Amino acid sequence: MLSRQRITFIGAGAMAEAIISGLLADNRVSGEQITVVNKNNDERLDHLEKNYGIKTSKDKKRAVADSDLLILAMKPKDVDEALESIQPHIREHHVIFSVLAGTTTDDIARLVDVDCPVVRVMANTSAKVAASASAISGGRHASAKDIDLAAELFSAIGTITVVPEEKMNSVTGVSGSGPAYFYYLLEGLQTAAVEAGLSEEESKALLIQTMEGAAKRWSQSSESLRSLYEEVMSPGGTTEAAFSVLQKHTVQEHLTTGTKAAIDRSISLGQPKKQV
Ligand SMILES: NC(=O)C1=CN([C@@H]2O[C@H](COP(=O)(O)OP(=O)(O)OC[C@H]3O[C@@H](n4cnc5c(N)ncnc54)[C@H](OP(=O)(O)O)[C@@H]3O)[C@@H](O)[C@H]2O)C=CC1
């Protein structure tokens, strides 16, 4: 199905690039099938065209009319204006995928005159290396075939979890924003490593394998996370020394509160538009 789709991305930012890069690396889609449009940043279109061999266009209406699948990849605050400008060219044969945080499939359907299917997807920037944790949910007019198409496309760039749309804001705060949480934590670990005499290169190699190993161990274990970190901790040892500081500063509670703030933000983005 995917190999026959003419795909137009509306929005040419970080997320569009991550998805395009993952899709092309997987070879299920060719650069010829992909067109990208944005609002006005021509340099950005040139960058994508040169680096990925895809097509770009300054004629949004034409790019929409000549497509089967539209992938909305602008900021939530820009979706009204973006859809207004292309909506007369959206026909019932179109399928719309939206990767926007917060914005519901009903929000999008309200901005489009025809009843075409809308599928909401929350991917993350690991799409760029085909390792996104993506969740998918279908809106009112989406059929099993449309969900299958989304699963086919997004499975080319990582894993897929199909969820009811009411869970999408939680997904957004957890795995949509999730890569940033890990980078932030790793930055703290790397600072300690470098200050203690390791080079950036050495600490990068050690931390990457430590993170991948911990993820693999958890994925292959039925033990709780607590029992996995307690396994690392020897009485009076190094891990315990670290935990006494982390717990004194309630680091875990702050991570939980921060993630809840992301989920709340996703909910509020679906309400009258916020300027982000
Ligand atoms: N970044 C991430 O990790 C993730 C992002 N998302 C979601 O993906 C979406 C895009 O995020 P991101 O890629 O980071 O954003 P960026 O700011 O990097 O890109 C936004 C793009 O939208 C374009 N745009 C704005 N207005 C219009 C318009 N009227 N018509 C056409 N294109 C328009 C911009 O064009 P121009 O530059 O010309 O203004 C730009 O290319 C967001 O809704 C976000 O919630 C989801 C999961 C993860």
Ligand SMILES: O=C(O)[C@@H]1CCC=N1
């Ligand atoms: O920060 C954001 O709003 C987007 C959505 C999930 C990740 N990035």
